[in-house]
Amino acid sequence: MDRTEDTLYLRIADQLASSIRAGTLARGERIASVRELARQQGVSMSTVVQAYRTLEDARLIEARPRSGYFVAARSVRRPPEPETTPLPAAAQPVAVSSLGVQVTALAQDPNFTSFGAAYPAAELFAQERVRRALSRAAQRHRASLCRYPLGSGTPEFRRAVARQALAMGCQLDPERIVSTTGCQAAISLCLRAVTKPGDVVALESPTSYGFLELLESMHLRALEIPTHPRHGLSVDALSLAFDTQPVKAVLAVPTLSNPLGSSMPLAERRRLAQLVAQRGVPLIEDVLYNPLCEHDEQRRAVRSYDATGHVMLCGSFSKTLAPGLRVGYVDAGGWTAQVQRLRHVYSGSYTEVLEQAMADLLMQPGLESAFRSLRSAVAQRVDEARGLIAESFPKGTRVTDPPGGFLLWVELPAGSDSMALFEACLRERIVFAPGTMFSSTGRYRHCLRLGVVGRWDDAQRRALRRIGELARELRPA
Template identity: 50%
Template sequence: MPAPPPTLTLCPVPPASPAPALPLYQQIAQTLAQLIHSGTFKAGQRLPSVRETALTQGVSISTAMQAFRQLEEQGLVQARPKAGYFVKRAQRIAQPGLSAPPQRSFLLERQSRSEAFALLHQPGDRASFGGFTPESSDLFDDERLRVAMGRASRVHRRSLTEYNKADAGRPALRAAVAQRALHLGCGFDASDIVITASCTQAVSLCLRAVTQPGDVVALESPTFFGYLDLIESQGLRVLEIPTHPATGLSLPALELALDTQPVKAVLAAPTLSNPLGSVMPLSAKQRLVQLLARRQVPLIEDVVFNDLLAGDERRKAAKAYDTEGNVMICGSFAKTLTPGIRLGWVAAGRWRDAIATHKRLQGAATNVVLEEALADLLTQGSYEAHLRRLTAHMRQRRNEARHLIAHHFPPGTRVSNPPSGDTLWLELNPAIGCMDLFRRCASEGITFGPGELFTATDRYRNCLRLNFSGPWNAVTMQALARIGEIARQMLERPAASPTPPVLRRA
């Protein structure tokens, strides 16, 4: 019998066995260190006072003092008599003032980012683990889709020669989405729903409804690179919040950010976040909604992956706990039903009319035939059974991938263990630069998502995301093993110019 794979742990916090909780002062110090590293607090800027920190964190003055002393020992802050603590380390990213013109983030201007995007999908690739939409035909029922499309084309054939005058979308699809939202714990009326061209467009419309250029948007770190592109394109600024690979967004870190920064919106995927695959516990989702409601900061919630937790109570959306209309929920069925129909939807509460107006002004009318076909597919009784099969299928892929990683990647590699979804997040030895690994693999026709794509800072240089929504066969399995072999070679024979060190994690 083959030897069992070595034990793998989550990145960046090993959860294989419950670890003892850090002392409170260390937790506070880690949160402040993260905000310093991300540029939220700039060089020379005064940090919250010891007394204020003790009050907001619910700890004693002595505990807060210990946290600041730890930061001082790390060389991050310095104490000034009768003035408080100030950031000592110079920051890599300048944060513009509120009155300054929007400034492009450091990462989005880097050549490495453009290079990675250009190489993610090349014709003739041996294997691609860099995708973000499912491409494997064995995950979906092509025949059922063909029948639904044919029926919609016949019944609504005149729509192909007319403009779609329904700005919010076809009534049949809006009703179908409202019915499906019950599985997320949400009770919507069909009139609450606006149909969009994709979930990405839904998020974009929400950002336009609640922000203006120069505003600050808080989001998970690491985060989906599509979010960074949206924020960049709208002239907004990024504030990254530490995220646990198992339990998601750090609420203490978010609360501190809200207390110290002019955050105008929070964009997050509390369920199966991309790329970590983290899932916030239901109690944490409720606290997130309450925290933002108290401060009147809207939450834009992406639920595109929630249905991959079919049969799991954690599928429930944060929106289910929203009693004040402060959560804008966005979704699509491209990950679960058919990637070819990328239609999305949004239930934006009091911003519903603003969303519909922005959609109309952008000339982003959706296709009637596609809407009617999707409504047909969603209301077929077999959809929930399909979700359960898909969820089990993706879990099997995840387990097989983790087994390969355990046997072929360098010792010490840490990998996430999400309950479902189609991605894994890996942290390699800090001596391995994943952009260098990416270039070497791309030369052999193998691609993945380098960690630098998933942040607006220069963190995660030794991390990468693997996506398994494409074909899964002997060729792709061999390609995954090959990534690990190349990483091992890099560790044994490091390049002449070392990869810049990764920033200390908070």
């Protein structure tokens, strides 16, 4: 598909999505066949197929065998989305509580109904495919189990990563890719390469609890940048921050940020790449969630616009393919040599058989199909969860509508206290992530993050409704 067709399919998908969301096309209504729409729009049938596939991934339409395409039966009630939260202009020292550790531990406790996890459950992955890949790697590379590996990672894994990066618009040199034990490890190496204790790091707000833990452990200060729940980090606000604060690095998740699930428009990604180049400030880009995004265009990395080496690309496959293999990577741009040295100091070597297994998985022809299956399975849960929130939570509640992923950010009405709600839910063996976990400023006490990637059954639905009931009971008069 050439670039013109690429734009056309998105335009067609957006037009149909607008009609569906506005109610012009009703739930359950049959829409034009591929052939009919191609004739109406004057485009190829493959362009229409791609548009329909995008709408399927977005849970807006569904294909019925021998019947055609129909508008999907989405939730009747659609809660409004949150708005951007004002933030202090100065950087903050980071002091995270043990709350995140508690939420993570309870998310794995079978005695609790959990919405606290930020990773998919094992049953959502092709477990047999992963097992076979690991078995092949152990058989074919059994000598690696008894030798000490040196270098930046296995050539096969680094080539596989470079190939996958093409889907994000990035041309990476395998020789410059460094393997890590996960995305968090890659980000840690990048921060160590470009900062020293006391430096200011700009990042989204709300942001990943794991990022705040990293900054605290490295004695870095956090400058939280206003972030739109749908469009992501404000490049204008970041530019102003560069004028007023001694920012030494930017840490961002442009695609499906955690916890908001926001995704930056392509024009803003380009502006972000240009801004960090102009100011000479490194951008550490986390692309962990990119394969989960419903739209091909929004999987494009900021790194794809980088012409100066200021964007450091970090990723892994722990949320999309094989969490247990614990394999990640980084291409550190202009700081590659520093990251390579730091990896040797802090991480030592790598596990060759695990990297060979991951390379096998990444090179298999059914990989994109596996990503689509995961996106589809999670999308249905997310959409149903938004409907349950609309039905059960207090009037005035807002919730994000992310273009993929499995996290929902819920903003309760003013005056609500998610910590009080958290404690009330714990008494009923229900757990979620309170909003205060995701900021160094003490903000977001009226917010919470829900992960809908564990078990999904009637017990989960009842628990989600119960969170809403308790939120109504605890709401100030």
